[in-house]
Amino acid sequence: MVTLRTGVEGDYDEVNQLVQRAFLNDTAGREWDEERALFEPGRSVLAVDGERVVGHVGTYTRNLTVPGGVLPAGFVTVVAVAGTHRRRGLASAMLTRQLGEIRDRGEALALLWASEAGIYGRYGYGLASRRLSFEIDRREVRVDGSRFDKSRLDGLRLQAGPAAAHRAQVADLYEQARPARPGFASRDPRWWDYRLADQAWHRGGAGPLQAVVCLDGDTPVGYALYRFRSSWNDSGPNGEVGVMETVAATPAAYTLLWDYLLNVDLTRTVGLWLGALDEPLQYLVNDPRRLGMRMGDGLWARLLDVPAALRARRYAAEVDVVLEVVDEVLPGSGGVFRLRGGPDHAACEPTADQPDLRLDTATLAAAYLGGNSLGALAAAGRVDELHPGAVATTAPAFTWTRAPHGMEIF
Numbered sequence: 001m002v003t004l005r006t007g008v009e010g011d012y013d014e015v016n017q018l019v020q021r022a023f024l025n026d027t028a029g030r031e032w033d034e035e036r037a038l039f040e041p042g043r044s045v046l047a048v049d050g051e052r053v054v055g056h057v058g059t060y061t062r063n064l065t066v067p068g069g070v071l072p073a074g075f076v077t078v079v080a081v082a083g084t085h086r087r088r089g090l091a092s093a094m095l096t097r098q099l100g101e102i103r104d105r106g107e108a109l110a111l112l113w114a115s116e117a118g119i120y121g122r123y124g125y126g127l128a129s130r131r132l133s134f135e136i137d138r139r140e141v142r143v144d145g146s147r148f149d150k151s152r153l154d155g156l157r158l159q160a161g162p163a164a165a166h167r168a169q170v171a172d173l174y175e176q177a178r179p180a181r182p183g184f185a186s187r188d189p190r191w192w193d194y195r196l197a198d199q200a201w202h203r204g205g206a207g208p209l210q211a212v213v214c215l216d217g218d219t220p221v222g223y224a225l226y227r228f229r230s231s232w233n234d235s236g237p238n239g240e241v242g243v244m245e246t247v248a249a250t251p252a253a254y255t256l257l258w259d260y261l262l263n264v265d266l267t268r269t270v271g272l273w274l275g276a277l278d279e280p281l282q283y284l285v286n287d288p289r290r291l292g293m294r295m296g297d298g299l300w301a302r303l304l305d306v307p308a309a310l311r312a313r314r315y316a317a318e319v320d321v322v323l324e325v326v327d328e329v330l331p332g333s334g335g336v337f338r339l340r341g342g343p344d345h346a347a348c349e350p351t352a353d354q355p356d357l358r359l360d361t362a363t364l365a366a367a368y369l370g371g372n373s374l375g376a377l378a379a380a381g382r383v384d385e386l387h388p389g390a391v392a393t394t395a396p397a398f399t400w401t402r403a404p405h406g407m408e409i410f
C-alpha cells in the first residue's frame, strides 16, 4: 500500500535517484553537492510503498518579485513518480497536499517550471510568464549604433573571467535588480552555489562558466554569465556562446554587454534560452529577425491566498473591482474579493458585493505577474464579465512596466 509522508534529512539520496530516473538522466560521474544543500526535507511530500520511495514533490522557501512588491512563495520542484507507480493518482495526492501545506505556512502562492505544459492546469496553476529564446547567427546581427547615443558608453569598461571570480559583483548586481523585475527570485549563498555550479555535467558539453562584468568607473553596473562551446567544421571556426543570464542597471551597460557577447571571435552562434519576453536586445540590433526568437512557457503560478497575493502587488492604473475567484481544487482559497489598487497602494478583502468579473484561480494566476492581459484571457472565454465594461477597466491595472521573467529553472 502506498502512503504519503513528510521528508526527513536522510531521504535525499533515494529521492534524488527517483528524480534522476524519472527525468531520464544519466547520473554517471555526477555529484550533487549544490542540489543537496537546497533540499528542504520538511517541505517534501514523499509517496512510499513499503520502504521504497516511489513519489516525491519538493518545495523551496524563497521570495518572489511581483509587480511592485516581493513576497514569500513556495517554489515547487522535483515532482516525480516512479515509472512503476504512474497514473494512479500519486502525483495528484502529493501536489494537492503540498498546496495545502504551502498555504498553511502563510505563503500566498506557489510557483513552478513544468516539464510538460499539460500537467499543472488541473491543480489551479496558470502560465504566468513566458520566455523568449534566441539562437543568433551572430555574423548577421550587430548592436545598431544608429539607435542610441554612443556617448552613453563613455566611461564604461568590461572585465571578463571565470564566474566564480566575479561572484560578489554578480550577486550584488542581481540583488539590486531583483525587486524591480517580476519573476526574479531571492538567492541566498546556497542558491548562488547552485547558480554558479560548474561541474562537468553542469556544462552540458560547453566550457567553464564565465562572467563578464560592466564597470562604470569602478562601480559594477551589469553582468552576463555565459559559456563558450568550441567547435570547428570544414569551413573553419564554428563556436557558440551560450548566455545564461544578463542583468544590467542601465541601458548602456546592457548594450555594451551584448556588444561583447555578439562579437566573440571564433564563434558563429549566440544562444540565450531563458530570455525575457521583453528582452531589450530585440530593440537594439540591426536585424531582429536574425535573432532566431522563439517563445516558450515560463513560470507557472498558483494562488493560495488570493487577497494576500493581490495586496502584495501594485497596479499600473487605479482599479476598484469585485472578483469572484473559482477554486475547485482548494475551495477554501476561492471566494468573492474586492480589490482596490493603484501604482502605490493595494487593498483586497472578501466582500458580499456583487462580482464584476468571474474567473477561475488559474486564470487569475496567469494575469497575476502582469504577463498576460485579462482582456486576452477574456477573449479566450476564461473571464466572465458580469458588469459590462469591467474587463476594459480592470485589464490595464494588471499590466506592468516590465514583463515577468523567470530567469532560472529551479
Ligand SMILES: CC(=O)SCCNC(=O)CCNC(=O)[C@H](O)C(C)(C)COP(=O)(O)OP(=O)(O)OC[C@H]1O[C@@H](n2cnc3c(N)ncnc32)[C@H](O)[C@@H]1OP(=O)(O)O
Residues within 6 Å of the ligand: 022, 023, 076, 077, 078, 079, 080, 081, 082, 085, 086, 087, 088, 089, 090, 091, 092, 093, 112, 113, 114, 115, 116, 118, 119, 122
Ligand atoms: C515542477 C516539476 O518538477 S515538473 C516535473 C514533473 N515530472 C516529470 O516530468 C518526470 C516524469 N513524470 C513523472 O514522474 C510522472 O508522470 C508525473 C509526476 C508527471 C505524474 O505522476 P502520476 O502519479 O502518474 O500522476 P497522476 O496519476 O496523479 O495523474 C494526474 C493527472 O495528470 C495527468 N498527467 C500525468 N502526466 C502527464 C503529462 N506528462 N502530461 C499531461 N498530463 C499528465 C494524468 O493523466 C492525470 O490526469 P487526470 O487527473 O485527468 O486523470
